[in-house]
Amino acid sequence: MTKIRTMLALGCAAAVTVPLMAVPAVARPQERFRDAFTDTFEFECGDTTVEAEIAVTANIVFVARGRSGLPHWQAAIQERGVYTNTDTDRTYSYASNYADRDFRVTDNGDGTLSIVVQLAGSTRYFDAEGKLLYIDSGTEQLALQVDHNGTPDDPFDDGEADFLGVIRELTGRTDTSGRDFCTDLLEITG
Helix, strand or coil: CCHHHHHHHHHHCCCCCCCCCCCCCCCEEEEEEEEEEEEEEEEEECCEEEEEEEEEEEEEEEEEECCCCEEEEEEEEEEEEEEEECCCCCEEEEEEEEEEEEEEEEECCCCEEEEEEEEEEEEEEECCCCCEEEEEEEEEEEEEEEECCCCCCCHHHCCCCEEEEEEECCCCCECCCCCCHHHHHHHHHC
């Protein structure tokens, strides 16, 4: 799988924290690895430029499951982000810990796989002094589709995942639901 898979899952989730689900005894790990990356970028909130730094660490395993033996992705992910208001140098940050796993993988018979991804965990948001402001936590399910390049049992040559939609909205505590990110950021960092 490409990094787009991780970023798509991360970006679509209102990040959520529960340890990885137990792998059935009949499952056999195909591949285990750790991935870490940092991304920095700028964006605008109204007339204010915001600098962002996002750091992600993921412990990932692919496990062949079910009668089809198709690989299923499982990952324990830690994500940290800091948004800096360039006018005030004050920050708004978050910390996420969650599990991301393929709940169901189906070979569509047309060169693609349909994947139902389940995310479970939490995200906590903080002001510049480290005061906890909001918590989003629980589980959600997303739908993805990926071109398997003629090898449904080899996830490493797959194309980029297409996001098909949310199957089940985030359950649990959702403090940021309905809030405007830029409004919050400018108020917190003003």
